[in-house]
Every structure is written in structure tokens, then in C-alpha cells.
Amino acid sequence: MTRRGARTARAAGDRREPGGDAGRLLGTGRASPRAGRAGEIGDLVTIAVLEALTFGLSRMVAAAERAGQRLCLLTGGRGVYRHELGRLAPDALDVVDVDTHDVAECAAVLGRLPDLRGLVNSTDTWMRPGAELAARFGLPGPDPAVVRTLRDKRAVRVLLHERGLSRGTAVALPPGPDHTASAALVRDVVGLPAVLKDSAGTGSRNVWLVRDGEQLDAALREAAGRALLGRLFAEPYLTGPLYSAETLSWAGRTRLLGVTGRLLSARWFGREDLLSFPVLLPAPDLAAVDDWVARVLAAAGHTRGFAHVEFVLTSDGPELVEINARIGGCLAGEAMCRSLGVDVYDAMIDMALGRAPALLDTATGTTSGTAGTTGTTGTTGTTGTTGTVETVETVETTGTVETTSDTAATRPTATATVLIYPGRPGTFTGVTGIEDLPSHPGAPEWYPTMAAGTEVGDLGDQRACAGLLLAEGATTELAMYNALSAARGVHPLMDDEW
Ligand SMILES: Nc1ncnc2c1ncn2[C@@H]1O[C@H](COP(=O)(O)OP(=O)(O)OP(=O)(O)O)[C@@H](O)[C@H]1O
Ligand SMILES: [Mg+2]
CATH class of the missing domain: 3.30.1490.20 (ATP-grasp fold, A domain)
Structure with missing residues (x-):
């Protein structure tokens, strides 16, 4: 890779520039009975996935299976998904290598899938072409005009200003x-x-x-x-801490699934260093965010699907930074699944098929954060901060949560994710310290994002992230300390060429 290439190196979430072979039809990259000629691919496929976030594909596949569906991933760079594909059985899904920046090529692939019922479109970069392709193939999806607005941060700001938001x-x-x-x-x-x-x-x-x-x-x-x-x-410029509201909307109704805390770099403006979920907001503040985010999404025209809404909590209340009409990156989906005790990817499949997502009303876990199960616009509950997460007593601060029992499925878990960056520019060769993670509390897990050999010239934004370290805790505070403690032992290695 050239030095210029280093500046476009992929980082966490959906922030990468996939390239790759156009139009080749292959399996998942390992010996796959479904790999090979175009006619063999997609005979069972019912849901196409137009690229995806770096993490979450295996949860998506499992959710599709639960719904009796089979996925076909269209990608211009399957290397992005090596962690996820490595966890999946070779024939768990079909993978088509195609230049996903070429809408005509993508349309040609979709046209060859015989029983196509839905299209999952979960990244910012492919949000617009994905919405247009879904509309063209008569598949369920958002209004392309709304998506065009949502992908324009200036247009959203002007619109919200006009609406007093x-x-x-x-x-x-x-x-x-x-x-x-x-x-x-x-x-x-x-x-x-x-x-x-x-x-x-x-x-x-x-x-x-x-x-x-x-x-x-x-x-x-x-x-x-x-x-x-x-x-x-x-x-x-908005002054205050940055958070994000993770939401789910359907037919104009929005549920706040929880709030993510986002710690920013003190050195580089806008670079994120840690995320935690769920944030323990006092009930009135949580209610204010709940109300605000529902109004913001309605004003922007987002009536269906997940949204990841970044906001600064200013002294005068929440102010929008940006709306992403998808599940959050950097393991936000994983964090929600663990914390809420439900698999949120089921909702992704429901919505791809045009069905109201059950998650809109499902009782979620009573973790040390948000866990609302009532209300018309979503989450209304907060819990106590004691870490005694097993019982309804932990949600006594609001009394609005219909708790569930402490079964394995609903056992509450807070999470924190540290974004690990190299300390200096250079060529990334790997990471040390992963082998020691099992000795740390909080069951820390390493999710690699950067490929060995990547040249990193600029440490100032998320493209320089080598990987994500996710840890759990009985409370969000404990999850953060567990993650930060474990992260101290993980070091990206850079060669000395620079
Ligand atoms: N108006 C603003 N006031 C204060 N900080 C801002 C503002 N706009 C952006 N930022 C900061 O810059 C960061 C990046 O901006 P923004 O989220 O719009 O871009 P992005 O490239 O989509 O980011 P990401 O993909 O990392 O979420 C924000 O997370 C926030 O920290
Ligand atoms: Mg952002």
C-alpha cells in the first residue's frame, strides 16, 4: 500500500474503502459447497446484504436462520469481514464479490437471486444506493428521498433548525x-x-x-x-459530552433502546477512544433524550429502521451531531444484544422482510442502564447504580420497567469498548497482549479491524484504529474500568520504517 493509501486505511465500524474484484461469484472464501458458478449461488438466498459493518455479520446470519431465511453478502472487499467470516461455517451464507460502488453491477447480482425478499443495508456509505436498489426491486426499505436527506448532515441541521430542534x-x-x-x-x-x-x-x-x-x-x-x-x-460548535441514542423505529414510532457514552480523544478532535453502553442517565434526563430523539427522527423523516443518533448533552439539553440511519458501529449491536438480553439483529431481519420488528415491544433485560418496556416512544426506564442486577429492585428509580427474570437470556451485562490505536505512525504488523486477556476480569475480547501491513500515516481519526477491545461488567462503570484495564496490556506493533 502506498503512503497515500495509508490515509484511506480501514478502521472500525463501516469506515473503510472496500475494493476488490468485480463481478466474481464465490463462496465464503473457504471450501464452500455453494461457491462457484453464478447459477449455483443464491438458489436459497432470500435476503441480500449490501456490505455491512465490520462486526455483526454472524449475528445477522443467525437471526436470518431463526427466521427461516438465508443471506447473500455483496461485498467489494471480503477482507473487511475476515473476523466474522472466520466464525461462520463455510456454507452459512453466500458471498458475492462485486464492486459495490457500481450500482449497475449490484443490480445485476440482485437480479440473479431467484427468491429475493429483502435487502439489509446497514452502512452509511451504501445507504443511498441500497435504498435505491431496494426500491427498484420492490423490496421493503426506506424512502430513498429520506435517505438522501439523512446522508446530508448540512441538510439535516438546516431542517432541524427550521423545526426548532x-x-x-x-x-x-x-x-x-x-x-x-x-x-x-x-x-x-x-x-x-x-x-x-x-x-x-x-x-x-x-x-x-x-x-x-x-x-x-x-x-x-x-x-x-x-x-x-x-x-x-x-x-x-456544541459544548459538552458526546453520547449516542440507539433507536428503533417502525411506522413512525421510535423506541430508545439505550444511550451509549462516547469518550473522545483529548489530542485529536473528533477521534473516539471508548464507548460504553448503557449510560446511566437520571430518569428525567433519559426521558428528555427519549422525547428529543423521537422528535428529531420524525422531523428528519426517519420512520423505519435502526438509528444511531450522536448528540452532545449541552447545558441546555441534547443537540444533534449526526443521524446514522443504521445500527451503531464499533460493536454497538453487540453491546445492545448483551445488555438488553435480546438479539437486536432479529429486528434487522424482520424489517428487511417488511415486518414490524418484535423488538419494538419486547421486554428487554434489566441491566444497569436503560431497560424500558413501556411507553409509546421507547425506553423509559433507568436502573439503580448498585450493580445488583438480578432483580426488579435494580430498576426502582423509575418503576416503569416490567422486569424479566434473571435467566441466561436476560442476564444484564453492561459493556465498554476501547478503540486501540497505534502510538505512532508506521506500518502495522500486529498486536501484542491478546494472549493475556483471559486473565482479566470482564471477559475482555479482541475484535481486530486493521490488517497486518496497513500503513498508518495519520493517527487523528478512527481509520487508525487497530481493533476494538470489548469488556463486560455488572455496571457500566465496572465495564469501563475492566475494558480500560485490559486495554493497557494490548499494544499495536509498528515497524520502524517511518
Ligand atoms: N457541531 C459539533 N460540535 C461539537 N463537536 C462536533 C460537532 N460536529 C462534529 N463534532 C465532533 O466530531 C466528531 C465527528 O463528527 P461526525 O460525527 O459528524 O462525523 P463522522 O465522520 O460521521 O464521525 P463518526 O463516523 O466517527 O461517527 C463527532 O463525534 C464529534 O465529536
Ligand atoms: Mg459521528
Whole structure:
């Protein structure tokens, strides 16, 4: 890989640039009875998956099996899924290697799947083509026009501002060498401090905090040299801790499944270092988030599917950072499954088939966080913070939770995920310390994201993440300490070429 390539190296979640062979039809990469000619693939396939998050594919396959369905993954880079594919039986699903940035190629593959009933579309990058393909094939899916709006952070901000759901608005910054006009727009429409970012950006790439004129000029100069996925725009800088609301919507009704805490780097603006689920919010704050997120999603037109809604909890309440119309990355799905005691991927399959997801009403575990089972817009419960997670007593702070018993299926577990980054640029060769993880409390697990040989030139965003370390705890606080403690022993190795 070239040094320039290093700057597009894949990191956690769906933040990668898949390449790969176009149009070849193969199995899962191991000896597969289903590998081979196009006609052999997909005879049983009922649900296509247009790329996916790095983690969660095996849970998706299991959920499909429970529903009597079979998946076919369309991917331009199956290496992204090596961890997940390595856990699956060779014939657990079909995998088609295709240039997934080529919509016509994808359509051709979908057209060859004989009993296609649904399409799972769970990444930001493929959200728009996925919605358009679903519509073209008459499959259940979101309105492509809504998806176009949701994939435009500037459009969402302007819309929410108009509806009174965002204090500030956003302004598009015209490309070109003369930055004077852009600088004036930022000052006049948004004011300083401001955030400049890519309207379709992912992975915390191309995001600048500007506090004064000098920083504004520098950011505009730097942005002019970057290849953006969308267009540059500016919005107000929001002050406060970052969280995300994990939600599920159907027929316009939204359920808050829980809130994820997000610890940001002190060194690099926007880079995430740790996620924890669920956050123990006081009941009034949780109710406020619940109400706010339902109104934000309704205003943005998101009426169906998961959403991962990042927000800053300012002194004046929640303010949106961005809406991702999918399950969260960096093991957010895994965290929810463990904490809620239900497999949220069943809902993904339900919705791909156009069925109301049972999760909208399912009683979830009574873990040390959110566990609502009532209410029209979702989660209403919080638990105590004692860590005595087995019984209904742990949810006495609200009294709204219809608890379930402490069966294995519902045993509450909080989780925390540390994003592990190299300490310096270089060529990534592997990770040390994984072998010691079993001795740590919290059952820490390593989820690798970076392939050996990846050149890392820039440590400032999530593409530089070597892998995720997830640990559990009886409370979210304990899960965080378990994860952070275990992470101290895990070290990415970089060669000395740089
Ligand atoms: N208006 C804002 N005020 C304060 N911080 C912001 C703002 N916009 C973005 N950020 C910070 O920059 C980070 C990246 O921005 P954003 O989430 O819009 O981009 P992204 O590339 O989609 O990120 P990711 O894929 O990591 O979620 C946010 O997580 C947040 O920490
Ligand atoms: Mg974000």
C-alpha cells in the first residue's frame, strides 16, 4: 500500500474503502459447497446484504436462520469481514464479490437471486444506493428521498433548525481557492467557534474545530486539499459530552433502546477512544433524550429502521451531531444484544422482510442502564447504580420497567469498548497482549479491524484504529474500568520504517 493509501486505511465500524474484484461469484472464501458458478449461488438466498459493518455479520446470519431465511453478502472487499467470516461455517451464507460502488453491477447480482425478499443495508456509505436498489426491486426499505436527506448532515441541521430542534443552523461553503467568502459565511451565519465538516463524512475524517480567524483560514485551506465524500459546510460548535441514542423505529414510532457514552480523544478532535453502553442517565434526563430523539427522527423523516443518533448533552439539553440511519458501529449491536438480553439483529431481519420488528415491544433485560418496556416512544426506564442486577429492585428509580427474570437470556451485562490505536505512525504488523486477556476480569475480547501491513500515516481519526477491545461488567462503570484495564496490556506493533 502506498503512503497515500495509508490515509484511506480501514478502521472500525463501516469506515473503510472496500475494493476488490468485480463481478466474481464465490463462496465464503473457504471450501464452500455453494461457491462457484453464478447459477449455483443464491438458489436459497432470500435476503441480500449490501456490505455491512465490520462486526455483526454472524449475528445477522443467525437471526436470518431463526427466521427461516438465508443471506447473500455483496461485498467489494471480503477482507473487511475476515473476523466474522472466520466464525461462520463455510456454507452459512453466500458471498458475492462485486464492486459495490457500481450500482449497475449490484443490480445485476440482485437480479440473479431467484427468491429475493429483502435487502439489509446497514452502512452509511451504501445507504443511498441500497435504498435505491431496494426500491427498484420492490423490496421493503426506506424512502430513498429520506435517505438522501439523512446522508446530508448540512441538510439535516438546516431542517432541524427550521423545526426548532437545533439551536444553530448550517451553511454550505463553496469550493475554490478564494476562502474569503467562505470565512465570511462562517462568521455571519454560524459564528465562532464553529465546526467545519464533510456533509457526508464518516470515521471522524475531515472535521475541524475552529475557534478564531486563524484556525478558520487554516481549516479552509486544509479542507480545499481533501477529497470529501460530500461538501464542506459549517455549523456551531456544541459544548459538552458526546453520547449516542440507539433507536428503533417502525411506522413512525421510535423506541430508545439505550444511550451509549462516547469518550473522545483529548489530542485529536473528533477521534473516539471508548464507548460504553448503557449510560446511566437520571430518569428525567433519559426521558428528555427519549422525547428529543423521537422528535428529531420524525422531523428528519426517519420512520423505519435502526438509528444511531450522536448528540452532545449541552447545558441546555441534547443537540444533534449526526443521524446514522443504521445500527451503531464499533460493536454497538453487540453491546445492545448483551445488555438488553435480546438479539437486536432479529429486528434487522424482520424489517428487511417488511415486518414490524418484535423488538419494538419486547421486554428487554434489566441491566444497569436503560431497560424500558413501556411507553409509546421507547425506553423509559433507568436502573439503580448498585450493580445488583438480578432483580426488579435494580430498576426502582423509575418503576416503569416490567422486569424479566434473571435467566441466561436476560442476564444484564453492561459493556465498554476501547478503540486501540497505534502510538505512532508506521506500518502495522500486529498486536501484542491478546494472549493475556483471559486473565482479566470482564471477559475482555479482541475484535481486530486493521490488517497486518496497513500503513498508518495519520493517527487523528478512527481509520487508525487497530481493533476494538470489548469488556463486560455488572455496571457500566465496572465495564469501563475492566475494558480500560485490559486495554493497557494490548499494544499495536509498528515497524520502524517511518
Ligand atoms: N457541531 C459539533 N460540535 C461539537 N463537536 C462536533 C460537532 N460536529 C462534529 N463534532 C465532533 O466530531 C466528531 C465527528 O463528527 P461526525 O460525527 O459528524 O462525523 P463522522 O465522520 O460521521 O464521525 P463518526 O463516523 O466517527 O461517527 C463527532 O463525534 C464529534 O465529536
Ligand atoms: Mg459521528
